[in-house]
Amino acid sequence: MGFRFRKTIKLLPGLCLNLSKSGVSASVGKAGATVNVSDKGVRGTVGLPGTGISYSERLSTREPAAGGRLFKALLAVAFCAAVALYILTQ
Template identity: 55%
Template sequence: MALRFRQTFTLFPGVRINISKAGISTSIGIPGASVNIGRQGIRATVGAPGTGISYSNLIVPARVGSAHSGHIRAWIPILSAHRFRSDPRSDSGASAHPLM
């Protein structure tokens, strides 16, 4: 059986810092619905409080191979790239984003 470690600190109502062997993440939300920003990306979770029943979905995965995959830098470029990417059907392939 593997040893697990997890510690949660509440910064203020609705915002928590989670520390485990795998790293640090931040959870923002209310009982029954939260968004977690961590090493794997951004994850949304909804559930019925007190029942143990929940659904979790990875909404923005972290960039693979990034040295900073657990940091905010890993997911902000993904979000901005989706907003500024040109039409994939165009043959020019040029992006409207000045840094892409």
């Protein structure tokens, strides 16, 4: 059995930065519906809060190697921050 590491840092209401052994990603959304952006692609998840029941689907896949993982992760964070700011100003 392997060890896992995952740390979530809340940046703004509805915006989190996720750190793990396999990389960095950003999540935008509230309980029940989130979009996660990482160098592996975009994933959408909807669920029933408090039940453990959820459905997750890959919305896009990773593009062929065209840059470092850090650059893509920072781009994902910038995109998620822009979406969060848009949501907060509505």
